[in-house]
Amino acid sequence: MSESRDIREHEVTIVNMPPSRATLRRSIIPRFFLDKPRDEFEGLLRADADGVTLVVFSRTHIKQVHDAIRHASAKAKLVATLEDILDFGLDDDPAARREGQWYLTVTRKGKPCKYEFRSKTVFQAVGWLQTLRKLRGESIIPIVAVLGETGVGKSLLCSQLAGLDPNNTIFRVDATAKSVTSTTDMYLTHWLGQKEEGNEVIVIDTPGLSDSQHRDDANVSDMLGKLADLGGVHTFVVLFNSQDPRLRGPLEQMLSVFERRFKTGFWEHTLIMFTRWYDDPISQRRRPKSASDLETEWNSELRERFPAIEDMLRVNKDIPCYFVDNDPLDEDEKEKTLAELRRFSVEARQNDLFDCRRVLADPRAVADLFREYTIPEEARELAEFLRAKALEDKLQGLTVAGILTITDLIGLQDIQLIDYFGWTMEDCDNLRNTGRKGPIAPNFVVVNEFRGLDIPTEGLLRSGLGAAELLSLDDGAICDRLDLKWGKDLRRYHKWREEVLKQQPVSTSTIFAGAIVVRNEEVWDHDGQDAMDQDWSGPGMVLSWTDMNRKVYGTTRPPRDWTGNPTAFDAPILPGWCRVYWFATGFTNCYRIGYEDRHDLRYEVGEDVGILEKQAHKPSLCKFATPSHLDAFTKGDLRCTFGFRIGARNPHWARFDVRPEVCRAVGGFAPGDVIRLNRVGHEAICIGLAGTNNGIGLSFFSKADEGATIYPKFILQRAAKGKPSRVTEVKHSDMLYHADTGPSNDRIAKVALDMEADFPYVIGAQYEEQAMFDTRPEIIGVFAPGLKCGDQLGLNAGDRGYRTLTVIGVAKHNSEHPRLFMHADNHVGATVWPRLHEHYHEGEEGRLKKVGTETVRPVTVAVDDFTPPSEAELRKLQLLPMLEFPVGNFGARTAKFDVRPEVCGRLCGFKPGTVLSFRRRNQSSDSKSRAFTVIGILPNPETGLPAVWFHEDGDRGAMLIPAFYELRSSLVADEETRDLNELREELAKMPDEPAGDIGMLLALLRGKAMNSGAAEDSGEGASQGAGSGKQGGDDDSDDEGFDAFLEQMRRMDR
Structure with a gap:
């Protein structure tokens, strides 16, 4: 580097100066300002081959002396020659360092004097230290800038280069493809964490390109400005994901910008690194290309895309490539990664400093150039339009969303620009402004839309209001501000408002009554x-x-x-x-x-x-309006306005759709129609349409019932119509039980804020899971007024016997929302009782009634001391196929399993042939615990890693148990041990039809929420209530279902 370029000049803030200021008193600055040691001063600092020169002027009076400073009329003298400098460095306080504070100690008349400065950025401060080292002939610290797309692993590589743990807070790492590093940052550290003399390195972590928040141009401007402050870079390392190595979008455009501005100098200081180059045996086998092939291929591709590389390669070798494992799992893999990083550090140290100051003198100009590269060809006219409006920074967000033309942009409403693109009202007004002097012109798109709906526009033109401002006003303000008349004008405005807001999220700034x-x-x-x-x-x-x-x-x-x-x-x-x-x-x-x-x-x-x-x-x-698709009527098409009882027994209040034309189209009868089943003389009156969890159906009320129930279609097709009758509406206050008295969503959210979950208990219908509950009466009362922890409710479940449910408390287990849990006597733990408000009322006997109270004691799930094998251990495991056994729910194929006891025991804690079942704390007469037999080890089809397979009673083959290690603590081994050969022979003799419970079991094991879900006796299928039986099909020959229904009617009549 030539001597003429070893010059640095920046404005700084002087935090502290030595008492003696003889060198400054001949300057133009009044002594009044120099005799206040407590004040901070603005200054102009210059370093060159002669030494360090400082000119000081008061921050308060900067405007008065600024021109004098710039015209060199200030006669400040040399602070120190290079030989007088004793020491320099960043401030000892970390917070001060981040603000760019540094010091310079010089000798004056044999005594040390310390100056303390604060530069505008820490990059500028470090740049001063690098310049002083260079001028004094000392070695400067190597600087490595890491570039790449979002999610490629830049921050993780920076952590590895610095020898930090991946979970450090300096370089923030995220597993998603969202931007984590939002600004260019710097870290002074040592190569690979080895704190030795001369092993320092400066690592620059840059924001990812293809930024998830569309900030690429701003990020580039920030990065280039800070590199200019720093003064130079020794090595640019460009990162690619080895699992998806593509050069695309903003990264290619940024490299083009760098090449255009830096020529071959940029590529001469560039290295390529491929991340996620995993070194375990499985990953090695799956690699489509070797490292050498990938290096050759990428040098060839870069040479084709970037002409400056071709000039460089005529005299130099290919651009070096490196391959690192971002997540080494064992010592061998870690050592390979360290070796590759050491090889990289050797190459990076050999590069000279690439001076960025002159080339990057105007970072914003480079950012503009970058933006030009990223503009799609069809959006050039839009870019010019936005630049004329000083809105060029909005272009990237628009083009990403597919807004490429001026017509597309003008067609957007202000509310869309504000809510989806982050514009301000000033931006919107600037976009719509016609450029006339005076008040801001109104949104001409709104004016045209008003005219299309015959809404007067004179008031709108005078008001200058935009769409977002209009939507924030109530009807009274609209009529007042726009001179609209109540009635027709306001209704037309309402129509405009609905069209503008259509599909937009409802927010506090736009909401209105009746929306x-x-x-x-x-x-x-x-x-x-x-x-x-x-x-x-x-x-x-x-x-x-x-x-x-x-x-x-x-x-x-x-x-x-x-x-x-x-x-x-x-x-x-x-x-x-x-x-x-x-x-x-x-x-x-x-x-x-x-x-x-x-x-x-x-x-x-x-x-x-x-x-x-x-x-x-x-x-x-x-x-x-009457739906035009009555043949495909859904629950969402219901318009329920009529209150009545629903449920043949223990009914509750709900609403029905009583539109005659809709009821006839769906079920053949209208509200008030009386039907007769001739074979039994049963009569019922039509109430209306009701929804259930399974769909919709026409409900009827019979004198033999307590409420309305849904009649299957095949019954209605055989019913005779009698004389219509009048149905009296049932009020909400006439009933004790209701479909709509559960806690509202905002009250549930309030419970989530107020919860103090400090009571341990177990959750689960089939297996145990640990959970923490809030058992305070006021919290439980939100879900069930009058109940408290320990209250017991009795339930007559008919053929399933009598059940007792004990109130435990409120928990947020596997859910964002708190829920009330009760422990049924036939379950291993507490579960959610769905729609409790439909079946329980304080002080009354309904389907549920209070039968007593008991003390609930804390229950803690036993800690499983089994340690699952690590992924590295699984990768190294060599399987030994020994036993052939059917695989799959239906035994469609066979596979050979490794059944060595010691290996199987290491993977799951049990030997092959062990019979497992879920632990139950409460055993009831009809409780059936599923049994699983450990078979052996076979690779998991999804991951390729060895996994333990199990056989469930009733299945035809072995299967995996998802989340096995989470369920393991709930499993207990029976004394019985099965012979796997005999079991295989038994399975071969099984009939062809599949087992009936496998779907339910797999759903149970895959969704842990099901374990904490509804009790099995919950009366599911009811909607706003409980319907009568299942809805049948349209088959007139369904005599079996018809006879069963008639028998039910006979029992009810008796």
């Missing part, structure tokens, strides 16, 4: 086992909401003629929630519209989902 909404599938998680029915994927209407400042809006009182739940209009108790009335159930519930940054709902246009008229203050006035 038609549907579930937002991306974040919806409100179908819990113990909750009331929700939307059934149909539309709903906003009643009220609580904004982020806890202010309540909308309708919060039920109308006078309301026959439903009196709490159905209660405002949400948490900020950022709204209450919605669902047309498909006739129930209400609360949903997030900004709480925890979640949005459970999306806007819809009422007419598009069959809502012709809507009234938030009185849902009974809403009018609905």
Whole structure:
């Protein structure tokens, strides 16, 4: 490097200066400012072959002296020659170092004097130290900058180069392809963590390209600016994922920019590294190419894409490539990785410093050049348009979303630009502004849309309001600000608002009473086992909401003629929630519209989902369109407005769809129609359509029943129609049990905030899992008023006998939402009782009744001291096939298993032939524990690693048990040991039909949530309630089902 380039000049802040300032008193700076040692001063620092020169001026008076400094009229003298410098370095305090604070100690008249400076960035501070080392003839620290796409492993490689643990907090590592490193950062360390003299290295960790938040141009600008502050780089290392080694998108464009600006200098200081080059035997066998083949291929490909490499290769060798294992599992693999990193460090140390200061003098210009490379050809005109509006930084986000033309951009509403692309209102106004002086021009797209709907636009033109501002106003403000008339003008505005918001997430800034909404599938998680029915994927209407400042809006009182739940209009108790009335159930519930940054709902246009008229203050006035697809009617198409009892025994209150034309199309009868079954003389009156977990059906009420039940279609096809009769609606207050009195979603979220889970107990219907519960009465009372921990409920389960359920408490086991758990006497642990509000009421005898109270003691699952083998151990295991045994649920094929006892014992803790079953703390007369026999070891088809296979009683072959190590503590070994050869012969004699329970077992083992789910006696299948039997098909010849139904009717009549 030439001497002329060994010059550094930057503005700095002088934190501390020696008391003597004789060298500065002849400058233009008044002595008044120099005699205040407590003040910090701005200064201009210069280092060159003559030494270090400093000019100081007061921060407060920078404007008065700035021009004088720039015109060299200040006569500051030399602070120190290079020979006078005693020491220099970064500040000892880590926080000060991160702010760019450093010191310079010089000798003056034989005494040491210490100057303390603060540069604008820590990169600039380190650049000063590098420059001083260079000027004094000392060796400078090698600098390595790591480049690559997001998720390729840059931060993990930086950790390896620094000798740090992968879980360190300096270089943040994530297993996903999302951006973790969001800014260019630097770490002064030692090669591979070996703290020896002369082994220092500076590692630069850069943000990934193809950034998940579309910040590539900003990241490039930040990176180049900091490299310019630093002064230079010895080695650029470009990372590729060896499992998907492709040069694409922004990385290729950035390398093109570097080549264009740096010529061959960039490639002469560049090394290639392939990450995720795993060295275990399985990975080695699966590699499609060797390291040497990949190195040759990539040098050839880079040579074709980048002309400057061809010039460099005429005199130099190929670009060196290195291959590292980011996750070595054993010592051999770690040693291979270290050897490759040592080889890399030797090459990196040999590079001279590549001076970035002159080439990267204007980092923003390089960033603009990078952006030009990333612009698709069809988006060039859009790029020029945005540049003219000073909105060029918005281009990348737009092009990623497929917005490539000016027409595409202008077609977006302001609310879309704000919510999806992160624009501000100022950005939107800037985009729409016509450039006239005076008030900001209104959104001309909104003006055109208003005109298309015959909405007066004079007030809009005067107001200058954009779409986002309009949507934040209520009806009164809209009429006032836009000079609209209540009535026709406002209705047309409402139509515009619905079209603008369609498919947008519901938020506190845009919500309004009466808004038609549907579930937002991306974040919806409100179908819990113990909750009331929700939307059934149909539309709903906003009643009220609580904004982020806890202010309540909308309708919060039920109308006078309301026959439903009196709490159905209660405002949400948490900020950022709204209450919605669902047309498909006739129930209400609360949903997030900004709480925890979640949005459970999306806007819809009422007419598009069959809502012709809507009234938030009185849902009974809403009018609905008859669906055009009655032949494919779904639960979401229901419009339940009529209250009645549902369930033949122990009924509860629910709502029904009583539209005559819809009921006839679905079931052949209308509400009020009386049917007669001639063979038994049974009569029933049609109530309406009801939904169940299995679909929809037409419900009828018979005098022999306590409530309405769904009649199968094949029964209705044989029924005779009698004289119609009038049905009297049942009010919510007429019943003790209801389908909609479970805890609302916002109350469940409030419980999650208030929970203190400190009581250990076991969860599980089939096997034990440890869980922690909150057993306080006020928490349990949210789900079951009047119950507390230890209360026992009795259940007459008919043919399944009498069950006792003990209330345990509330837990969030395997769920984001807290749920109430009870321990049934035929289960190994506590489970969720679904829809408890439909079957239990304090002080009353329904399907469930309180029969006593007992003390519940803490239960802790035994700790399993078995240590599963590591992945490295499994990879090294050599299998010895010995026993042929059928594989699969149906025994379609056979395989040879390794049945060595010591090997099998190491993998699972049990020998081949051991019979296992789930541990039960409570044994009931009808409890059946599944038995599994350990077979042997066979590779897992998905991973290729050795795994233990098991045989379940009733299956025809061996299978894997997912999550076996998590279930192992719940398994106990029987005294019985099976002979595997005899078992194989027994399986060969089994009939061809498959076992009936295997689907249920696999579902149980794959989904741990099922273990903590509903009790088996829960009366599933009921919807808003419990229907009568299963729904049959349309086969008129189903005499067996018909006779069974008639027999049921006879028993009811008797």
